Amino acid sequence: NAGVTQTPKFQVLKTGQSMTLQCAQDMNHNSMYWYRQDPGMGLRLIYYSASEGTTDKGEVPNGYNVSRLNKREFSLRLESAAPSQTSVYFCASSRNPGGGNTEAFFGQGTRLTVV
Amino acid sequence: QQQVKQSPQSLIVQKGGISIINCAYENTAFDYFPWYQQFPGKGPALLIAIRPDVSEKKEGRFTISFNKSAKQFSLHIMDSQPGDSATYFCAARPAISSGSARQLTFGSGTQLTVLP
Numbered sequence: 673n674a675g676v677t678q679t680p681k682f683q684v685l686k687t688g689q690s691m692t693l694q695c696a697q698d699m700n701h702n703s704m705y706w707y708r709q710d711p712g713m714g715l716r717l718i719y720y721s722a723s724e725g726t727t728d729k730g731e732v733p734n735g736y737n738v739s740r741l742n743k744r745e746f747s748l749r750l751e752s753a754a755p756s757q758t759s760v761y762f763c764a765s766s767r768n769p770g771g772g773n774t775e776a777f778f779g780q781g782t783r784l785t786v787v
Numbered sequence: 788q789q790q791v792k793q794s795p796q797s798l799i800v801q802k803g804g805i806s807i808i809n810c811a812y813e814n815t816a817f818d819y820f821p822w823y824q825q826f827p828g829k830g831p832a833l834l835i836a837i838r839p840d841v842s843e844k845k846e847g848r849f850t851i852s853f854n855k856s857a858k859q860f861s862l863h864i865m866d867s868q869p870g871d872s873a874t875y876f877c878a879a880r881p882a883i884s885s886g887s888a889r890q891l892t893f894g895s896g897t898q899l900t901v902l903p
Contacts, residue, residue, distance in 0.1 A: 712895055720890060776833070781829075
């Protein structure tokens with residue numbers, strides 16, 4: 673059981689380049705999330721998708737776009753990368769955001785460096 | 788606006804000692820308070836969680852203490868072991884009745900090192 677799978681694990685981009693981070697979950701979860709983790713700042717929510725077909729902005733959405741491709745997959749796109757987007761990105765999923773079982777399962781992260 | 792404040796930023800404890808990490812929140816609509824554990828190179832994983840209708844929850848060596856009136860909660864790790872060395876995040880989520888988006892808000896994290 674793979675859980676939440678993120679690709680790639682590492683990426684170096686030049687300023688202005690674009691890329692898409694991929695995330696897939698095999699737990700039949702309804703909700704999916706993208707977080708970024710920076711030293712001393714914890715995990716900050718970029719975008720989330722409460723259910724298939726819906727997406728909403730989180731705390732730090734500027735510079736990012738997302739696509740909920742289907743129930744399993746939720747991608748994060750950087751259209752024009754900036755050094756401030758250097759971070760570790762985590763995808764997570766949960767059965768639903770408001771039900772009894774709300775544990776969020778995280779992928780192993782993508783370490784992105786923008787030079 | 789940091790809705791969940793976590794301290795300390797780092798903590799060093801001897802093997803067998805007690806590790807204590809504290810969190811304070813501002814939003815009285817929060818009704819679910821989990822702690823996540825993260826090892827280097829891995830994603831965070833749920834460790835233990837509590838709801839505000841109880842003041843304490845214990846799972847093995849890990850205990851959450853919750854003080855609703857003070858809007859504080861803490862993680863206690865008894866008999867700390869080197870294998871507990873990790874980063875710990877507290878988090879909080881609003882209740883359905885609040886009308887707010889029910890997403891987790893995380894603290895800034897505590898890097899725990901347990902010396903052998």
